[in-house]
Amino acid sequence: MNEKPGLLKNYKIGVLAGGSSSEREISLKSGEAVFRAFQETGLNVVFIDVKEHDFSFQIDRSGIDAAFIALHGRFGEDGTVQKILEEKNIYYTGSDPESSAQALDKLASKKRFRDEGIRIPGYRLVRAGEDISCSDIRVPCVAKPRYEGSSLGLSIVLSKDRIRTAVDKAAEFGEEIIMEEFVPGREITVGVLDGAPLPVVEIVTADGIYDYGAKYQSDDTEYVVPAGLNEVEYRRAQEAGLKAHAALGCRGVSRVDMRLSDKGEIFVLEVNTIPGLTERSLLPMAAKASGMDFSQLCVKMLYGAFTES
Ligand SMILES: Nc1ncnc2c1ncn2[C@@H]1O[C@H](COP(=O)(O)OP(=O)(O)O)[C@@H](O)[C@H]1O
Ligand SMILES: [Mg+2]
Structure with a gap:
């Protein structure tokens, strides 16, 4: 071009x-x-x-x-x-200041998702240094900082005696930590571009968790596009993507991270308003599966800057 x-x-x-x-x-x-x-x-x-x-x-x-x-x-x-x-x-x-702020704030996003009837894992907020020795936090669970991306400060906690360490690790990235129910199942993500969902991407990692290493360092992470879900799951995933994007009032593109549980239910984890955009990143991968190369995707996103919604 x-x-x-x-x-x-x-x-x-x-x-x-x-x-x-x-x-x-x-x-x-x-x-x-x-x-x-x-x-x-x-x-x-x-x-x-x-x-x-x-x-x-x-x-x-x-x-x-x-x-x-x-x-x-x-x-x-x-x-x-x-x-x-x-x-x-x-x-x-991309998104305006309010939507951007809401999306980066995992707590605010969860509240919006709940209000809109979007299924999310159960969670509670914990403060750094809070005494959690008598808490009712169940394992397996996930500890993550309220504001962070790229799986930084995130841990999957498999036994109760590891909760403290996980909270302390997340606390390195901020005072407030989200403790979330672990959703066993598959890892999927849905890009939304100008109000329409892109093909669903499934991420297959060695241990089922898309942590920092799996995202940026491992060669063992595999991506399946379009994801091999059944028709109903595929449609539900795209609908959940659109709904989460709209719930936060996003503009242009976003990428919605989700888990597909063993029972076939979709749980939304978060919306990324500025998804990774290297040629190997997930959003470009999804765009490619819909026939759009990297330059076309970037140009389309840029056009979006000149339109209101
Ligand atoms: N509740 C959960 N159940 C299972 N896996 C989870 C859960 N929360 C996070 N993960 C794993 O951690 C990864 C990163 O979590 P996410 O909420 O998307 O935060 P980040 O902003 O760091 O990407 C997910 O892609 C998933 O593999
Ligand atoms: Mg994520």
Whole structure:
């Protein structure tokens, strides 16, 4: 694709990546892949390695009209960057400040999902240092920080005597920790693009858990697209994806992580408003299965920046 796509050629585009969250390295990879795709497409594009304290000036100096946000985690995915861009009247990809903030906050998301009748695992909030020795937390369960991604600080707890260690590990990423019922079963994820679900992806890992190692380091993780679910499960997964995306009021793309229980029930875990965008990431994989290559996906996402919903 060497021809600049329509209206986009009139704009200077900034790919925003890096930042200082714990997902900086992954964001840089996403950003570089998107930047290359736009260069190959012939767009007027600059790469901006976001420095939180200098961000406003970085944007002013760059003279961009639109931002493709490839940041993950705090600052870039939690609505802060989106709010600053809105104040500067710069178009940007993805969800607005409120939806972004809600999605990155696993507790707020769960409340929304519950209100909308979306099935989620049972959970409770624990504070760092809280005495949990007499608590009714049952195992197996999952301990995860309230605000974090990439499975950072997350543990699967198989025995009661491991709860403390898991809480302390999650507490390294913040005061509030979510203790969630473990859902045995299969790992699936559904991308949503401009209001429609992409093909379901199943992730098959060595131990059934999509932790940091399985996400970024292991060669043993396999991806099945479209996932080999039966028709009913497949449809339910896509419906749950759409519903979760809408429940948080997301715009453009999102990727909804879920578990498919052994009984065939879908449990929504979380919505990622800025999913990984390397050429090997899950959303591009799902897009490809629907006939869209990486550049086409990025261009489509960029177009979304210029539309309201
Ligand atoms: N309740 C749960 N039951 C089973 N596995 C879980 C549960 N919660 C998380 N996991 C595992 O941990 C991974 C990461 O959890 P997730 O809630 O998506 O947080 P993150 O933002 O770190 O991706 C999931 O993809 C899944 O493999
Ligand atoms: Mg996840």
